[in-house]
Amino acid sequence: MSADRAPLRQALARGEEEGGSIEFKTRLTRDTHLVDGRLESLAAQLRHRVLSGDGEATYVIGVDDDGAIAGISPDTFSESMDVLSLLAEEADAHIDDVETWGIEEQHSSGSRMQSDGIVGIATLQDGPMLETDDEHVVVGTAGHVDHGKSTLVGTLVTGDRDDGQGGTRSFLDVQPHEVERGLSADLSYAVYGFDEEGPVRMDNPDRKTDRAGIVQEADRLVSFVDTVGHEPWLHTTIRGLVGQKLDYGLLVVAADDGPTETTREHLGILLATELPTLVAITKTDMVPDGRVEEVEDEVEAMLREVGETPLPVDRHGIGAAIEEIGTTVPILRTSAVSGEGIDQLDTLFEALPKRESDANAPFRMYVDRSYSVTGVGAVASGTINAGTVEAGDELLLGPMPDGNFREVQVRSIEMHYHRVDKATAGRIVGIALKGVDEAEIERGMALVPRNSEPNPVREFEAEVVVLNHPTRIGEGYEPVVHLETVGEAAVFSPEKGRLLPGDTGRTTVRFKFRPYLVEEGQRFVFREGRSKGVGTVRSLDTS
Structure with a gap:
């Protein structure tokens, strides 16, 4: 639920205008607004609002026609969003963003109390929901704490040089204590892409519209699952490397430290899961050239110890790395401060092929995280292992602790803060589900088609x-x-x-x-x- 009420105040102040882009609705219900020709009439109204706003309309839900805040229950708001989504589809538009706020009621004593009612704003955009048939490469990063994983990823997705203090890492540190300590204690996600002119990056990764813009504009996407390097959180790193459908592994080794025991453990996990891997030697700006060469020799020796063939890009070129990754392990010298190696990584990620997908297999996704969104309900997040999922699909969720599966339905799908109508194997998505409470969803559960016969085992x-x-x-x-x-x-x-x-x-x-x-x-x-x-x-x- 959004804390900043400025968008709500601005929409109410502007009000509904004949020929304007703002519409007030107390509620939208299936029984009232989708019968007797009302769908076509309301869709035409919505289309008019979108065109009046140069491709964008604002629907304020939970207010009367005069702009007085009425407030509606979360269930009614959820139904209103379902109906609005159908109207938007009919009008060749889509819901791009939803914000909600709680409302207060006047108590008989004169005090004000928070009620269960909510009011919300839905922003609609012209055109259908984003199709996601483009290639989408998912890269898992690993390496010792303070070796520069998050900083390197931050520089790649923004194009900004680091300030030497981990500034480009900051948007990946999602918890307050992580920002204070400079450590990532959970998995983080970042994305950038490529079009015919080259890299498509974000100006402000904290702004969800920037992430959504990358997904919309780029012909090719590269997502990073940025894991942790601190030993107490090794289980989180394992979850990131094993629990995601990754295409490649990126292991970082700091030039001022060299390979550590944690580096070797992470390398073992990457190779054991048969993930094509490359190594980035980071922080090359902090040490003399001789030290960089010494660390590169240590990395080559580490790879040979486990039966892998190193391929130093400085000697063999980026073309050889693109052609031979999987049979060899490319090694690149990089610096988020000086920019060394960033162009080479761009070239590599733009050219690396997507690994063979199970897009034609039956849908399957293991739940990594769950959360609840006011007005939307329970959301299960994870990487699609196989198949395709679409809004409206009927699925099974489980197993529950007793071994049974729960029947659920896909309310909507979101990828990198952008709503999509379907998603395929390899995509990191959030799936809003009908038929289950968020508290019942646990990490490790799976989503499969309702007509399947899943057989859980002990x-x-x-x-x-x-x-x-x-x-x-x-x-x-x-x-x-x-x-x-x-x-x-x-x-x-x-x-x-x-x-x-x-x-x-x-x-x-x-x-x-x-x-x-x-x-x-x-x-x-x-x-x-x-x-x-x-x-x-x-x-x-x-x-």
């Missing part, structure tokens, strides 16, 4: 590789398993009784508390203390 067989463990893994070992967006305690039962560091072997994995939707071939990461490993689901126990 137990499965897996092949695992132990990356790091102080002793051995035996019967009853209890790590946290990260599979898609699932992060759940599980019990291991190794086939041969134990697994040693560096071992590859089979084990039964049983979730301790509840079932999840798991499929053969899915990759996962497990960790417990300093113990870490990766695995692949081989068979399911559906009994």
Whole structure:
């Protein structure tokens, strides 16, 4: 709910005018406004408002015709938005933004009290909702804390040089304590793109219209899932790398520090999930050239230790990196302060192909986050794993703790603050759902078609590789398993009784508390203390 009431005051002050772009509505209901030819009449009115506003109209919902604030319930406002969306579609327009405010009621004692009623403004734009058939590459960043991941991403999406104090990182730090400490404690998302003239960047990443503009204007999109590097939050990094449908990995190594144990762990996770990866050596402006060369040699040695072939771009060129990423690991020298390597990264991200998509498979999305929007309701956010979803689709959400799935319907879809009519595999989206409360949605749940027959499991067989463990893994070992967006305690039962560091072997994995939707071939990461490993689901126990 918006705190700044200025847009509401301005709209009420301007008022409805004959031939103007503002319309007041107390409410819009299906039973009243979509029957007996009213849809066509109201759509014509909406079209007139949009044309009067040079392609933009403002609908104030929850006020009387004279501009007096009436206030309506959240459910009624939600229905009003559904009806307005249908009217806009009929009028070849779309809802671009919605803001809502609570209202106060006069108490008999003279005091004012907050009521349950709300009033809202919907901004409508000419033209249909954005189609998203363009290529959209999703890149996951990883690396040690303070090695410059967020700063590098900030410079890429804005084109601004950093001030040497992490200024371009600031818009990715979404919590107040993160801004104070200069650390990112959750996943952040950023986007930029390319058109025929080159990069399309944001002037102000804090302004959601800038992000929406990138999605609308660019022919090709590049999204970053910017993860964390601090050891206490390693589970968040794992969630970012395993729980998203990524196309490429970007591992950063600071020139003033070099590869660390965390760097090696993140590299292991990237490679174990079979993600084509490149390495950016950051902060090259802070050290002599000799130190940069020394760190590059350390990175090459680190890659060779795990069986990968390094490809230093300074020696082999950006063209070789584009052609050979996946079979080699390109290494670039970069600085967000001096701009070194930024043009090369632009060239790389503009040219890298989208990895093969499961767009034609049945729809599936694992929930990463959920939240509630006044007037819209429960929203499930995540990356679409497979298939396509459209507004109005009927889906199943689950499994719930008892193993059952809930029937839901897609109210609307949003991608990077821009409402879209459909989205396909690989897109990071927020899906507003009818039929479920936000409190019932949990990370690790999945959305699948209603006509499917999902079979959640508590137990499965897996092949695992132990990356790091102080002793051995035996019967009853209890790590946290990260599979898609699932992060759940599980019990291991190794086939041969134990697994040693560096071992590859089979084990039964049983979730301790509840079932999840798991499929053969899915990759996962497990960790417990300093113990870490990766695995692949081989068979399911559906009994």
